[in-house]
Amino acid sequence: MRFSRKIKLAIILLVSAGLNTSVIAENKILVSLLDIHQVKNIAYVSFNQRIDLTPELFGALEKGIPLQFNVNFQIIEHNKFWLDQIVLMKKGTYQIKYKNLIQQYEAININGDKKYFSEIKDGINFIENVKEWNVGIAVEPIGNLVMSLKVKLDKSSLPKPIQLNIGDDIWKLQSDSIVNIIETGN
Amino acid sequence: MKYLVPIFGLVGLALLIMLARSLANTDLVSTESFRLLFIFNVLFIASLVFLIAHQIFRLLKNIKKEIIGSKLTLRLVISFALMIIVPVSIVYLVSVSFLTKSINSWFDVKVESALEGGLSLGQKTLNILMRDIELKGRSMAYSIGNAEEGERDSLLRDMREKFIIDEVILYDQKINILGLSSANKSSVPTIANYEHIERAGRGFYGVIEEFDDTIILRAYIPVNFKNKIAERGYLEVRQPIPTEISSLAISVESVYEDYQRLSYSRKSLNIVYTLTLTIVLLLAILSAVAISFVISRKFSEPLAQLADATKQVAKGNFNKIIPEYGKKDEIGTLVKSFNSMTRQLDIATQNDRKNQHRVELARLFLDTILTNLSSGVIVVDSDQKIRLYNLAALTLLQINKQIIKNRVLDKVAVNNKELSPVLEFISSYVLAKGKSKDKNREYKINTNKNERVIRIQINSIRNDRKNNYIVLIDDITDVTEGQRHQAWSEVARRLAHEIKNPLTPIQLSAERIEHKLKTKLNDEDQTILSKATNTIVGQVNALKTMVNEFSDYARPPKIEKNNINVNMLIQSVVDLYEPVGINISIKQPNQVLMVMGDENKLRQVFVNLLENAKDALVDERKPQITIQTKVIKGTIVIVFEDNGSGVPENILGKIFEPYVTSKSHGTGLGLAIVLKIIEEHKGSIEIKNKRLGGSKAIIILPMSM
Incomplete structure (x- = not known):
């Protein structure tokens, strides 16, 4: 009986070790003011975001670990009788990195502009503010279109041991999916 | 379960290899794949734990049920598990x-x-x-600030060349380029950042920028124009550092960053490798334990079968054959030998059963013979214990409802006093160990007012180094009776022959004497002579009658058989007794009852019986004789009953013997002759007293068709 109790305990521990990632609360990126507009058949997306870096992430950044964020933008057409269809999909990245040699933060925004900052907050501000992000050829505004956007810290850019350490959740930094209805203008 | 464990083992091995490869070459495996692999491994470990728990539970259940081989399996599993867990754990600890x-x-x-x-x-x-x-820039800013507006461009160029600067740009407050000099004529100037200009307003602002393998130094210095106090300019001095220095510095930075990254990942690295090693350890141990169940069962199965088969053999079931599976190891040899042994035992047992059956049949045959034997048989051992007896022995010795088997003769004698002489004789013979020459004796046993004569004959036999004694008991009552009848017949025949011959001359002589002398004698003498002569003649006649009866009794069995109507014969006999004054009633069926026999002889029988009844009814106030005829099972049964005094008990058993009679007159041969006639007609007769007084004679004769 005692033996079976021990086995049960071991099973519970192992399973909880495998699944605890979903239990621990996630760090957040708050995305707001998502907007899309069209200029000469080219769609541009703008949004604001607030990236709250934890002290652990600051520490990692100071150690030279680059923090790269992936932005996933989609325009989806809702279909009442069939599956939703992805009309447009665009992925973007921006990152911030501390350069030890020059003792400055190198920030590259979503449009690929690179700047150096002495203060981290300036670097974060630089990548937070997304304006006129070219997401491709504009789609015809017909039907029920919604746009969705999600920002997520790209773990694949982290050192491999950190990636494989599935129990370490300080790297789980992402936003909720922001969904806005696209005004058709009709 | 047979295939489940190997499948589990293979899956576990595959997962182990995948996990090891994912760690060996992290580029090949994505984080998500690794996470999935990790979860698979955890789930697999959980399944293994469940499988092992199930196996243990089943094993413990089998042990509780005392299933053969389960304890051995448990021991083997524990041994295998220890053999695996101990070294693997040591390797694990050392590895971690x-x-x-x-x-x-x-x-x-x-x-x-x-x-x-x-x-x-x-x-x-x-x-x-x-x-x-910065120093060069300040010097240039001072010179340009004091120079005339038209000289600025040449001054910028001269001073740039003098200080060996790559690029110099002069801005106004609105970041408009007022002047520019560059070593690279074709390069397009990058417009200064407003923020940089703003910071430079405080005295100086320097920026170091990295572009690929190049490090560029930018210095922003304010310029105070001497003739335009209100206006202020800004000088941007841009100078890439030498390639040798920049590449070395970038290389050091790169290595430093790599080192820092690795240092930062140290904890994760430890966790990942330790966790992976732990999973590998658990997978290895649990897989090995699960496989150990299969191996243990493989090992213990033939032994368990062997033990089970041994139990079956012990219970007498020799049909149990263990599957051999063609194994050539020691266990295979053992199984083969065991199967061969059980086969031989089976054959031997079957033969034994056949022999037992034969013995049983022989015993039953002997029992049947002994049971149906008219002679009594008793087997007594040297301890005087009765080992065997048959029903006839009990009947002849009149031992009723007693179990005498294994009882000593003395104890049997205590319960049966009248048998004491018989049992003492047997006992003395046994004590003499069969050496006594007195082996045969005859005894009279009185039972139920009948006297029976039995003959005891003892023989000794030697069986299994022990002496046993067979006692044969025969009822020789009929034989002795026959012998007696024969003796009486012989006596009667001789008497008749010897006495009858002189009787006639005696009678004739007496009559002649009377005839010759009657006339010569006086009246008184004549009376005496006549009286004496009559006496002689009367006694001679009486002797003749007696001799005739003897003659009848002794005569050879010679009868003339005819079909006789029994009822008519009885009626004709009864008619003779009408005047006697006895009430004789006849009960006869309507059926005609025929007997093949001698009418005169049978009449003699009936007359004899009626005469006996008449004699018995002399003192009876209401004399009554009843004659009844009936047919029972193909025989004619004739019953003579009277309400007289009956037959005295002391002579009832030998009433048919000659000279046995209760009457004061008569020869005592009447019933002996009756018995003889009836036996000559293949019939039987029995005389017994009725419970309420009187006697009853029952004659049974075969019926003629």
């Missing part, structure tokens, strides 16, 4: 310790200090170069 130490050893303090020193050197070099640019 080694791994942790190895990872920690990568991050040497000296290396870190050296890298930090290198980086610091680079930083200081850049700072010195920046300071140099």
